[in-house]
Amino acid sequence: MVEELVIAGISLASAGAVYVMAAARVVKQYERGVVLRLGKLTSPARGPGFTMIVPAVDRMRKVNMQIVTMPVPAQEGITHDNVTVRVDAVVYFKVVDAADAVVKVEDYRFAVSQVAQTSLRSIIGKSDLDDLLSNREKLNQGLEVMIDSPALGWGVQIDRVEIKDVSLPETMKRSMARQAEATRDRRARVINADAELQASKKLAEAAQAMSDQPAALQLRLLQTVVAVAAEKNSTLVLPFPVELLRFLERSGLQAQARTEAYEKREAAAAPAAARPEEVRDARPEAAPRAEAAAGLEELPEAEQLP
Numbered sequence: 001m002v003e004e005l006v007i008a009g010i011s012l013a014s015a016g017a018v019y020v021m022a023a024a025r026v027v028k029q030y031e032r033g034v035v036l037r038l039g040k041l042t043s044p045a046r047g048p049g050f051t052m053i054v055p056a057v058d059r060m061r062k063v064n065m066q067i068v069t070m071p072v073p074a075q076e077g078i079t080h081d082n083v084t085v086r087v088d089a090v091v092y093f094k095v096v097d098a099a100d101a102v103v104k105v106e107d108y109r110f111a112v113s114q115v116a117q118t119s120l121r122s123i124i125g126k127s128d129l130d131d132l133l134s135n136r137e138k139l140n141q142g143l144e145v146m147i148d149s150p151a152l153g154w155g156v157q158i159d160r161v162e163i164k165d166v167s168l169p170e171t172m173k174r175s176m177a178r179q180a181e182a183t184r185d186r187r188a189r190v191i192n193a194d195a196e197l198q199a200s201k202k203l204a205e206a207a208q209a210m211s212d213q214p215a216a217l218q219l220r221l222l223q224t225v226v227a228v229a230a231e232k233n234s235t236l237v238l239p240f241p242v243e244l245l246r247f248l249e250r251s252g253l254q255a256q257a258r259t260e261a262y263e264k265r266e267a268a269a270a271p272a273a274a275r276p277e278e279v280r281d282a283r284p285e286a287a288p289r290a291e292a293a294a295g296l297e298e299l300p301e302a303e304q305l306p
Contacts, residue, residue: 032098077124100155
């Protein structure tokens with residue numbers, strides 16, 4: 001009797017252990033467990049940790065709640081300006097409602113992938129080539145809205161969408177290269193013309209300043225001579241400047257004027273002792289004339305000549 005009880009206890013313990021092993025489930029921190037009991041959803045979803053289900057009655061599906069990175073295959077399409085391109089992208093999404101992700105869609109990953117591909121082809125047809133190349137932020141936002149609208153009904157939230165690469169035909173690449181080269185050439189010519197305009201204005205100002213000071217022109221000529229002579233040329237021919245002759249002529253006239261002024265100052269500064277001798281020399285000549293005039297006055301009227 002005792003042996004039978006022991007055997008029954010062992011059997012019961014074994015059955016319990018088997019039941020616990022069949023019913024025990026462990027849900028990880030980043031997962032949620034969706035339990036279907038006889039095909040019917042039981043709410044809410046099981047959280048992380050240890051949990052139990054009824055074997056052969058309940059069925060648990062674990063749903064990953066992490067952000068999923070899904071590459072979108074390259075899609076070929078024609079842009080709004082009739083250019084054939086191939087565009088690929090990447091979608092970042094996560095499950096926000098585990099029950100909807102299990103019940104409302106068969107495979108939410110495949111569904112998101114298909115919606116992303118169709119949305120990418122649609123956005124290619126609505127956009128121009130320049131937008132695909134330079135205005136990707138706006139296109140990314142448009143793709144995110146287009147994918148997120150149906151995905152919300154599946155318990156999925158689109159975190160972000162990024163266009164990775166835009167492949168162009170070889171002919172279009174050559175055309176764009178020629179266009180870029182022409183644009184750079186145009187900018188270079190504009191910059192060169194602007195530089196010429198500024199240089200001409202500065203040269204005009206310099207010419208005006210040199211016209212007021214002819215000596216500045218001579219200094220500039222000498223500077224040019226020095227610059228040319230530094231190149232070690234064998235022969236250097238220079239015209240004789242007329243301005244130099246004018247400068248020398250003005251210098252000679254100024255020197256002559258200074259000499260005349262100096263002679264006048266020397267003559268004015270002669271010794272004053274010479275002047276009385278001249279006066280004494282002049283007196284003897286004037287005395288006979290004075291005496292003769294006095295003698296005529298003393299003669300009687302009769303004796304005076306008629």
